[in-house]
Amino acid sequence: MFTLADLAFGAACNSRGVVTLAINASITFMKAVTTGTLTAMARELDSNSKLGTYTVDITDEQGNLVAVFQGLAYRKKQAHTATVDPS
Numbered sequence: 001m002f003t004l005a006d007l008a009f010g011a012a013c014n015s016r017g018v019v020t021l022a023i024n025a026s027i028t029f030m031k032a033v034t035t036g037t038l039t040a041m042a043r044e045l046d047s048n049s050k051l052g053t054y055t056v057d058i059t060d061e062q063g064n065l066v067a068v069f070q071g072l073a074y075r076k077k078q079a080h081t082a083t084v085d086p087s
Contacts, residue, residue: 001026004040005056005069012042012071013052017080020052024072031066038066050075 005027013020025028046053056069 001029001038001058001067002069004038004047005058005067006041006071008042008056009054009069009071012044012054012056013071013075014028014080016075019076019078019080020073021076023074025069026035026071027067027069033058033060033066036061040069047067063082 006022006025009022009025013022018067039058040056041059042054042056044052044054052073054071054073056071057065058067058069059065
């Protein structure tokens with residue numbers, strides 16, 4: 001679950017086009033899950049030119065909250081340089 005949440009966090013905080021690095025992350029597990037598909041939904045709670053605060057809700061197939069991830073990200077002044085091949 002942490003890896004899923006961290007992936008959603010990374011995508012959310014890097015979506016502004018600048019290199020962003022995690023400086024703190026934690027997760028609270030609310031419920032055990034042994035089967036099924038999990039979904040992660042990241043939200044930006046606060047942001048300025050240097051820091052962004054995010055939360056990621058992890059839910060099961062029934063929409064039950066199973067974990068909550070919180071992350072703090074540091075924004076560098078460097079733009080992303082990677083390109084994606086559309087093919």
